[in-house]
Amino acid sequence: MPEIQLLRPDHAPALLAFERENRAYFAASVPDRGEEYFARFDKRHSDLLAEQETGACHFHVLIDAAGEVLGRVNLVDVAEGGAELGYRIAERAAGRGLATSAVRDVSALAAHRYGLTALRAATTLDNGASRAVLARAGFTVTGETRLAGRPGLTYRRSLADVPAPRVDH
Structure with missing residues (x-):
């Protein structure tokens, strides 16, 4: 069974491989990261780790x-007991329930390790898989939005009833 881990420096090579291998797959449902992301990946990875150290974000692989x-599965813009949830799963791993499981696991970490009380998320209307993951993980629709010019929905999940993590990650 795959394991959720907090982002570390040694994850960089595997993370870069993941992003490269899945670039076209991700671009079909979310805005492409662009060439600059890949050209400056090492710097970006270091910056993310520094940001994570401040507690403003919690990045997981x-x-x-x-x-x-x-x-x-990332928690960004941590403030006032909440954070924005974002996630992406490799094409070769899609359709196996891994996204739902990972979102549930990170929700448990958010509640029990990071002390958060709610999570927010958003996805485009045409990303049915992501909408299904959020629904299965206990998120409810709170409104409409636009993501990179595409219509979408916003979601919220209270963490009050989230059970403790299955294992300590």
């Missing part, structure tokens, strides 16, 4: 038994 990254 979903790692398989071989040490490869299967997904990311």
Whole structure:
């Protein structure tokens, strides 16, 4: 079973491979990261780790038994007991329930390790898989939005009833 891990410096090579391998797949449902992201990946990775140290964000990777990254689940803009949830799962791992499991696991970490009380998320209307993940993970629709010019929905999840993490990550 894949494991959720807090982002570390040594994740950089596997994370870069994940982003490169899935670039076209992700671009079909979310805005492409652009060439600059890949050209400056090492600097960006260092910047993310520094930001994580401040407590403003909690970046997680979903790692398989071989040490490869299967997904990311991030909590950003941590403030006033809440954070914005974002996630992406590798094409080769999609459709197996990993996204739902990872979102649930990070929700448990958010509540029990980071002391958060609610999470927010958003997805485009045409991303049915992401909408299904959020619904299965206990998020409810709170409104409409636009993401990169595309119509979308906003979501919220109270963490008051989230059970403790299954394992200590």
